[in-house]
Amino acid sequence: xxxxLSAEEWRAVTLSLRVSAVATALSLPLGIFVxxxxxxxxxxxxxxxxxxxxxxxxxxxxxxxxLLLITFGRKGxxxxxxxxxxxxxxxxxxxxxxxxxxxxxxxxxxxxxxLTVEAVDPKLEEAASTLGAxxxxxxxxxxxxxxxxxxxxxxxxxxxxxxGEFGATITFVSNIPGQTQTLPSAIYAHLQVPGGDDQAFRxxxxxxxxxxxxxxxxxxxxxxxxxxxxxx
Amino acid sequence: xxxxxxxxxxxxxxxxDAEFEAPGGVTALFxxxxxxxxxxxxxxxxxxxxxxxxxxxxxxVLLDTDAGRMLPPHRRRxxxxxxxxxxxxxxxxxxxxxxxxxxxxxxxxxxxxxxVDLLGIAPxxxxxxxxxxxxxxxxxxxxxxxxxxxxxxxMDEPLAALDEARKAEILPYLERLRDELRLPILYxxxxxxxxxxxxxxxxxxxxxxxxxxxxxxxxLADPAxxxxxxxxxxxxxxxxxxxxxxxxxxxxxxxxxxPVFLPDVGASPGAMLRLRILxxxxxxxxxxxxxxxxxxxxxxxxxxxxxxxxxxxxxxLRLGDEHLLARVTRRSVRSLDLRPGAKVFAVLKTVSxxxxxxxxxx
Numbered sequence: 314x315x316x317x318l319s320a321e322e323w324r325a326v327t328l329s330l331r332v333s334a335v336a337t338a339l340s341l342p343l344g345i346f347v348x349x350x351x352x353x354x355x356x357x358x359x360x361x362x363x364x365x366x367x368x369x370x371x372x373x374x375x376x377x378x379x380l381l382l383i384t385f386g387r388k389g390x391x392x393x394x395x396x397x398x399x400x401x402x403x404x405x406x407x408x409x410x411x412x413x414x415x416x417x418x419x420x421x422x423x424x425x426x427x428l429t430v431e432a433v434d435p436k437l438e439e440a441a442s443t444l445g446a447x448x449x450x451x452x453x454x455x456x457x458x459x460x461x462x463x464x465x466x467x468x469x470x471x472x473x474x475x476x477g478e479f480g481a482t483i484t485f486v487s488n489i490p491g492q493t494q495t496l497p498s499a500i501y502a503h504l505q506v507p508g509g510d511d512q513a514f515r516x517x518x519x520x521x522x523x524x525x526x527x528x529x530x531x532x533x534x535x536x537x538x539x540x541x542x543x544x545x
Numbered sequence: 546x547x548x549x550x551x552x553x554x555x556x557x558x559x560x561x562d563a564e565f566e567a568p569g570g571v572t573a574l575f576x577x578x579x580x581x582x583x584x585x586x587x588x589x590x591x592x593x594x595x596x597x598x599x600x601x602x603x604x605x606v607l608l609d610t611d612a613g614r615m616l617p618p619h620r621r622r623x624x625x626x627x628x629x630x631x632x633x634x635x636x637x638x639x640x641x642x643x644x645x646x647x648x649x650x651x652x653x654x655x656x657x658x659x660x661v662d663l664l665g666i667a668p669x670x671x672x673x674x675x676x677x678x679x680x681x682x683x684x685x686x687x688x689x690x691x692x693x694x695x696x697x698x699x700m701d702e703p704l705a706a707l708d709e710a711r712k713a714e715i716l717p718y719l720e721r722l723r724d725e726l727r728l729p730i731l732y733x734x735x736x737x738x739x740x741x742x743x744x745x746x747x748x749x750x751x752x753x754x755x756x757x758x759x760x761x762x763x764x765l766a767d768p769a770x771x772x773x774x775x776x777x778x779x780x781x782x783x784x785x786x787x788x789x790x791x792x793x794x795x796x797x798x799x800x801x802x803x804p805v806f807l808p809d810v811g812a813s814p815g816a817m818l819r820l821r822i823l824x825x826x827x828x829x830x831x832x833x834x835x836x837x838x839x840x841x842x843x844x845x846x847x848x849x850x851x852x853x854x855x856x857x858x859x860x861x862l863r864l865g866d867e868h869l870l871a872r873v874t875r876r877s878v879r880s881l882d883l884r885p886g887a888k889v890f891a892v893l894k895t896v897s898x899x900x901x902x903x904x905x906x907x
Contacts, residue, residue, distance in 0.1 A: 434631075436627070436631055437633060437634075439592050440625065440627060440631040440633075441633070441644065442617070442618040442619045443590050443591075443592070443623055443624070443693075444619075444624075444645035444689065444690070444693045445622065445647070446644070446647070446648060448619075451619075455633060459635060541635065
């Protein structure tokens, strides 16, 4: 089965894994921060932030991809700035695919983490502060460990969403074999060619295997973490 | 050590307007639920910012709203023991105990081994908080607060969530803290029994105001304050020395008013004890009663009488250097012609002073 995958198909699979891993890892700190802010702080523009975070969940992915293109494309404000000052180009690169995946997965990640932050008793944080711990230390030693199950769940959800992301990705970075062609894009490309069903089906099986493995891993990790946290 | 507190804070239902000083020892902040006790504790710890107020500890300003100063909780070094323990569920008992150590000034304060022994929690060190009983949790919470090397221990109803057996289990540990560590404690409670066992100073809070404050022995024997304590709960506190253990299972104690016999108190001769004697357990006689089963007949002098709204009356007696409170009827006050200065005999049944009413004194 696996021997039957062409080099190009293998590249699509590994690219998808890399894009999803990078998207998840880099958006996680921001996801934790935004989830904490939404759960705990009362500030002006809280509802606006909440709406912005959730927008990619509601908008057609092609719209999100297009918005990314006009913002982070070579001609976009942010894209121009990044290109000129840091030499970073996102459009039509795998890094752009990671950005698109991260944006699309962000609402799911934030929701999962936010729910666990809300479940952490602020009284425990108060207790830590009376024991002499400054706020950041309280966050690192009490809040963060207790939110860990939510962070794990959020990261796995985000990874899964990133693996399956298609619409925004293909709009923003196109479908260049070996460069921006992720697993879903590759399946789509095969399906566009007459007689490509067989090749598409092999990739579909790969997608199913990866999804199943991720699900089992997430179950196992969250159970292990929950056991540690509950203090049993 | 002196903690000075002046607070003004408006709530939806009532206004807290309290001012008091806590010297060293155990200062009990006593009042019914809803009298504002926990608000005071939270303001002292820095967890609540009152509308107006000033709190100082030995010259260190913790809070001064007029000057716009408020020290954050982590810089106040108040060891707070909460009613609900609040142990960190993801850490072991040992890690919980050591949590405050990171921030405590180095080289001072109680040593871990000593506190662990004092609280009897050595067998629990590697357990997780989720597997501890209520009483064990509270002992660990107390140890954690002490090991953060605080300047003051704040205890907000630390026993309120426990059943009677667990309370009886923890009270001796609190007495040891008071007598052995010499750590000043602000003890918040609505239980007269706990106050009588532990307090050296009492601040009485009613509907957000301090209605009385002073030494525990004086205040508990004040007939005017007895109604606030609850008539059935009212009682005085006297210090006694264990004289001998008698063959028939009784313990003989020396008090200012003569010998007192109690059921075995479980203390060796020479030990100083603190007895709580409920006002309703004390009977008065103008002549020494003969042919009576009660073993304790103490000669005393009437100092103060307060007639209640109902048929009852509270009588404060002087017993050597100490006070005894007796609850009798107005009719008896009249028929015995009790008045300040009168010589009387206070009668106390041996069995009326239970183990829970006997604590240690330093």
